[in-house]
Amino acid sequence: MPKKNLPPDAAKMGEFALIARHFTRTAAASAESLVLGVGDDGALIQPTPGHQLAISSDMLVEGRHFFPDADPGSLGHKALAVNLSDLAAMGARPLGFTLAIALPAVDDAWLAAFARGLFALADAHACPLVGGDTTRGPLTLSITVFGEVLPGQALRRSAAQSGDDLWLSGRTGEARLALAQRQGLPWATTASPADLTQARARMDQPTPRLALGQALAGLAHAAIDVSDGLAGDLGHILQASELGADIDWAALPLAPALAALPVEWQRECVLHGGDDYELLFTASPDDRDRVRAAGAASETVVQRIGRLHAAPGLVLIDHHGQRAPLAMRGHDHFAA
């Protein structure tokens, strides 16, 4: 952590040293590419020769992106996961991340749990913390991740082609249900406790699809991670690629927790719910076997859920083959 936020008096020095302790680690979890980590004016990383650098930043603010009573371990996981998910959507391999954190007060147990959640995910992807900043302020987490990808292989929103298949990893909707249940909305309480627990885990500890993203680099055309809702995020690909798309409702995987809901709520969750962090991507129909092989190699379920076409607009095709326009809107969890 930079020196500039080490206050001069001993009491506070102790507090900030305490914070630093939770984020300072031995080289155990360091990746080969890390030349110099936390503790200087900056970090030094040696990217693989010939690769491009992929960079993404996300800021999480208490009360807007997470509840004030959020479990600190889950929060540590999620703060990094939403950033790694952006690298996955670029097809990049993680190299490291920085964490800037504002804290209203020092709570040793909270920090220890936060760091455990954060580093468990970082270690799983060999993505070391290389630097950052700690300061006093309203609880705010700002992470920037760096990855690398071969030139021309990054998955861009603008690269979809007319005639492409539309694919989805995993399934969407459970995070939206878990949020609704957390908010006490009556329709969300019909699922079984076991299904709700699973849905809650999807909201609190999302899985960034890094292995799949890397397997798709140079194979898929466009990709995005579903953070804001399937229809809304697909809209970003369609806008950037100047295309339209059909989605087959019957092809979309439905989580057990959503099975008993009226179809309107199922659609709200699956098509417009945020916080799923699955990959939504397009690829040539000629490459279906290769896409399935990429899914198998990365142990990630992939499902063909529609197709792209030159005609603008998004269309949902229901179980009966009926076509209806679908709004390209997402969901903001903390909007008023």
Next chain:
Amino acid sequence: MPKKNLPPDAAKMGEFALIARHFTRTAAASAESLVLGVGDDGALIQPTPGHQLAISSDMLVEGRHFFPDADPGSLGHKALAVNLSDLAAMGARPLGFTLAIALPAVDDAWLAAFARGLFALADAHACPLVGGDTTRGPLTLSITVFGEVLPGQALRRSAAQSGDDLWLSGRTGEARLALAQRQGLPWATTASPADLTQARARMDQPTPRLALGQALAGLAHAAIDVSDGLAGDLGHILQASELGADIDWAALPLAPALAALPVEWQRECVLHGGDDYELLFTASPDDRDRVRAAGAASETVVQRIGRLHAAPGLVLIDHHGQRAPLAMRGHDHFAA
């Protein structure tokens, strides 16, 4: 700016689109190394082959790092300057930066002025904004900068050698005086209005010493930027390099604004005042001419102010040659 903070309803969409407008620019200011800028899941940068990547992050929180009524143009400059200063202290050339910003409300004039200050400095150093995040929250600015440096040439805190000269760029102390004047402290009001204006500019719009830092890469041994006070920051070099140092008070440049102060306040400002963002570095006595040439080439005044030695501790030598221990403490502007 990432999609996930675009709220769904039209009114807020408008607000966030307004924010995005201030930070979205055409390619005019883009560096050659920028492959893909703002607008996808992440940015893509092509570093120069064979170089290492230098990374640094700083977070600025309202009320702690800047006053609530801070001029937005100066704030935009300073938020980037303190980060670029870290790259300067590594000897790195800037490649780009990300900005994550939490805003309590949207103020178009404020944002326009902030962006002007930010981009004026970014353009001066060919350091493009490559991505980031905008969200609602207490005013918080989190910037991460990336630069590049040849392997083995980065300036590290731990690389000082016994017998090295100690050098300082520019002069320190004015930012501390300006803060004291802003706080209404009686001792700080004795300077002339013109001198105080200059001191205020040092606090509000610091100059990152990037050209000097790059000229010193591979030449100087250790370097740090003076953000926390000369004595405190030198302490970081001494600790990392396991050395001690003497500072010659008579060799330290004194700003006109400090000339009339009692020597105790001069020392407080020059040795312990923060926010100067000058470079403090060490180099072999054999390289004095090369260091002076690096200063001349980068149009930056450099001054030899002391020397490093194996005996631990920091000593101040006064005008009369008297030696006295000097505390390795800095100053935190917003500590209670």
